[in-house]
Amino acid sequence: MTFDSLSPDQIQSLHDEQLGAYRTLQDAGLKLDLTRGKPSPEQLDLSTELLSLPGDDFKDAKGTDTRNYGGLNGLPELRAIFAEIMQVPVDQVIAGDNASLAMMHDTLVFSLLRGTPDSPRPWAEEDEVTFICPVPGYDRHFALTEQYGVKMVPVALNDDGPDMVAVRELAADPSVKGMWLVPTYGNPSGAVVSEAVAAELAALEAAAPDFRIFWDNAYAVHHLTDERTKTADIVGLCAASGNPNRAIVYASTSKITFAGSGVCFFGSSEENVEWYLTNLGKRTIGPDKVNQLRHARYLGDVEGVHQLMEGHRAIIAPKFEAVLEILRDRLGSHDIATWSEPKGGYFVSLDVPDGTASRVVELCREAGIAMTPAGASFPYGDDPRDRNIRIAPTFPSIEELRTAIDGLATCVLLAAAEQHLRS
């Protein structure tokens, strides 16, 4: 029962049926928010212990007083845990404050105003600086490059990573200085960059000697199934390919412990780490080491991180299942929409009929269901096909989520029917 196989009368009848459902939805006076990938209170409760740590014992394993100034690269024992997760030697890991986005920002700013170790000049002195943006992607990445006038060029993000034909072509342009990438459980599609694609990225011929991959491994350990997907070792692959400074790995505990009060990490080559610290040392004397100690004590080791993530999975996997179940039930028979079935991460990516995503989001909003704006997953907020919608299932309760996704499905069908009736 695809829309194309329906007669005009059948479409009209489907439209009227969905319009009825939509009016009921509006009458319900909902106020649901699926805009952002926020952990739910139940997830945050998993780490309640953090709220009373570290207690009176404020010294790290080496005896450093974490309360005082210093320690620019962060607490050794916490860096050790994340070095393992990030597959980077501990000396090449920096632990920061509560936002890996801030580390990406600062990397960009240092590159713009000072240049990287491989730059002939600061990026701000180039006529043009371009970033490759796999789409759909993370809106805050794109907002950051847009903020500083970096030109963004989209390439398709396939199931195994970015479209390498397009990437290779773009990288031949010396103005192309960088690339955004969420390698594991892409935001929003859940795509995982394969070993093969990672190796291609590492070996890629880039015209710019200072080409950088911002490898944002935000969901490195955020599995939704029994499969612990292993992220490709991009720093190792780059080194092996003779491009040691190409990749920078970012990670954070924002979706492990507390979204607003976690610790973030930067991992790369020795030279990049030294470069970053030299610049960072002008900005701050050091990170919040007490918070890092709190985290080191609470997490313990890598296995502690994985155990905590099992706790998250127990809370959020049923929410993802509910989303997929409702999408299948309501949209599966119509062949008008496709969606990701992610094995991890924080999102479901929904593609609706071309030209209707904005209308769907508008209908949702008018029924009290706030969705991420259509186009958000694209540079400049511009989804050329106006079809992609990002669903963030983690924050609402499962009952609210079911109501919201059922409402969303109604809006998808209604918008599709409207479009068919107009055409």
Added chain:
Amino acid sequence: MTFDSLSPDQIQSLHDEQLGAYRTLQDAGLKLDLTRGKPSPEQLDLSTELLSLPGDDFKDAKGTDTRNYGGLNGLPELRAIFAEIMQVPVDQVIAGDNASLAMMHDTLVFSLLRGTPDSPRPWAEEDEVTFICPVPGYDRHFALTEQYGVKMVPVALNDDGPDMVAVRELAADPSVKGMWLVPTYGNPSGAVVSEAVAAELAALEAAAPDFRIFWDNAYAVHHLTDERTKTADIVGLCAASGNPNRAIVYASTSKITFAGSGVCFFGSSEENVEWYLTNLGKRTIGPDKVNQLRHARYLGDVEGVHQLMEGHRAIIAPKFEAVLEILRDRLGSHDIATWSEPKGGYFVSLDVPDGTASRVVELCREAGIAMTPAGASFPYGDDPRDRNIRIAPTFPSIEELRTAIDGLATCVLLAAAEQHLRS
């Protein structure tokens, strides 16, 4: 008994006497560090309670879950406390993470790459950007502007603030975009900017429409006597003078609670705050609100801050007294050195005979007493008279401090005698 009134023999005898004392000092195998303005462990112990806060109650006064994302401008109840200290309406105060230096860095970066609300273009697109640097001043300020190629021009910092004749002259140059200033208990001289000088700065005719005063009120409540010196209300004065966006006030709890794990603050006009938040919102989703809640609970209110500062004073005022006592005893009769007698802040500024500061610091180092490098209080590390030495008395124990300052006095006398013998 000034050096000039001594005969060559008397100088030689003084030299030999001090050399003897210096050799004894070297033999003691000291390892003392007076380089940085770090709180002592005893001072940090005053805030031990913070290490177990906030406990299970993680909601702020409005019921916001501080563990989650959001709240870009910071926790309202903590901002309220510091709004009072900074003399800025609470809506015009932003609470950040652990380093006000980072806020100054970001203000500079946003100005360079995006321009201020009053800038015809981003500062990075100007041929030259110049900052006025009252000296002696804070080395980390100068390192920050140097990092980004901002030209620094020193002006004298008098007891009531910067030399306004020099400032007025410089501000007539449109490349002069800003000025560093520690208004209360200057680092290192302890100078306090008077109401009159502050009013002049606010009303100053600046050729650059986007001239900014980076008003780093790091020691706003850090009194060493019963006198609670009140900082001039620079934001109010600027508004009254028709230059509402001129001044930005920075503050932090680094030397109130924990040096490495405090909270910093930005206060300015409504327009500057909006500008800063718009830019900041691309860098981060929000600050560490749990740490802000911890601080709000612990400090309680402004009176709580003042009480805590009395605790600090009880610990550090005797250290400052010890420094002054030894300098008076050892150097007072020789008329070769002058020093500040600060009513607050973290430093004593010592001026030794012109051309000997580097030698004094070298002698100290070779005797195991680490001092801040000579020249550090000047842009580019260049003290044209090579005479200023910054003493940071807070971190060492009082016994270590006495040993170090006595050793420093020996080095001052020895270097002065060496110089006289050479001339």
